[in-house]
Structure formats: structure tokens, C-alpha cells
Amino acid sequence: MQRQDFTIINSQLETEMREAGEIWVNDWWLRSAQAQNALFMIGRKKNDDGTFSIVGDIVTNCDGYVKHSKHQSGCAVDKYFVKNGTIVFNWDKDDEIVAKYQRWHARATELGMKPIVTLSDGSQDMPHFEG
Ligand SMILES: [Zn+2]
Numbered sequence: 001m002q003r004q005d006f007t008i009i010n011s012q013l014e015t016e017m018r019e020a021g022e023i024w025v026n027d028w029w030l031r032s033a034q035a036q037n038a039l040f041m042i043g044r045k046k047n048d049d050g051t052f053s054i055v056g057d058i059v060t061n062c063d064g065y066v067k068h069s070k071h072q073s074g075c076a077v078d079k080y081f082v083k084n085g086t087i088v089f090n091w092d093k094d095d096e097i098v099a100k101y102q103r104w105h106a107r108a109t110e111l112g113m114k115p116i117v118t119l120s121d122g123s124q125d126m127p128h129f130e131g
Contacts, residue, residue, distance in 0.1 A: 001112070003074040006131030009111045010077060013129070017104060023082040027127075031071035036064025043121075058121050076130035079104075091126060101126035 017024065031039075040063040043056035062069035070076035080087045081097050091097040105116045108129055117125040 001075055001131035006075040006113075009108075009113055009131060010129065012111055013104065013108050013113070016107065022100065022104075024079045025082060025087055027078040027080060028071055029077050030074050031064075031069060033064040033068075033072065036060070036062060036069050036072060040064060054121060057123075058119055060125070061117070061120050070130040076128060078127040079129055080127055092123070098126065105129070 039060050042060075043054060043058035044052045045055045046052055060069060061067065062072075064072065080089060081091065081100055082088070083094070083097065088094055088097050091101065101116075105113075105126070109115050112131070114130050117128055117130070119125055
């Protein structure tokens with residue numbers, strides 16, 4: 001998907017989210033390879049043989065150099081819902097927020113975005129919407 005197409009679909013999705021009364025913030029529209037790699041290293045440790053071990057919670061499958069993130073081409077955005085005036089970064093601990101992500105990812109997929117990304121530790125990257 002081209003960046004402009006993602007912007008059009010995301011705009012349609014956000015119009016519907018606003019009409020439904022949702023409050024959220026967008027984070028990480030565009031990311032450099034270096035910034036992507038720093039996120040890739042969260043929860044990972046590089047072994048002497050060049051492979052990686054998972055040592056904590058990971059946040060992305062993409063290292064930014066070999067495997068690119070859709071954030072690096074402007075075809076992804078991370079959405080965080082706001083609840084009681086606070087951005088919910090610990091969204092996976094809040095069933096109401098998880099339900100919002102499931103609802104809006106279903107709609108995003110209908111509009112042409114990709115389904116929820118599953119990380120290599122089996123968790124889902126629900127704030128991430130990509131084209
Ligand atoms: Zn993302």
C-alpha cells in the first residue's frame with residue numbers, strides 16, 4: 001500500500017472513531033531505521049553468534065534494516081486511547097480498551113488495512129494500525 005492510500009483509509013477510520021466518541025492520540029507516524037532498531041532491541045539480547053535471545057517483553061518484529069517496519073514508509077501509526085484524561089499505554093491490562101482495539105481493527109481491516117500484528121512472543125500489537 002502507498003503512503004497516500006494509507007492516509008486516506010486512516011482518515012476514514014478516524015472520522016468514524018470521532019463520530020463514535022472515541023478519544024485517542026497518534027504516535028510514531030514515521031520512524032528512522034535507527035529508531036526502529038532501538039525498539040527492536042527492547043526485550044532482546046544479541047548473542048555472540050549474531051542471533052537474538054528474547055529476554056523480556058518485545059515491542060516489534062522488525063529490526064529496521066533487514067526487516068522494515070511499515071512505520072519507516074509512513075504506512076503505519078500507533079493509536080493509544082485516552083481514558084479519564086490519561087493515555088492508556090498499559091492497554092493490555094484494560095479489557096475495555098482491548099475491546100476498543102478489537103472493534104476498530106475489525107473496521108480498519110474492512111477499510112483495507114492489515115489485521116492486528118502478532119509479535120514473535122505471541123502477543124498482539126493492538127495500538128499498531130498499518131496499511
Ligand atoms: Zn506501530
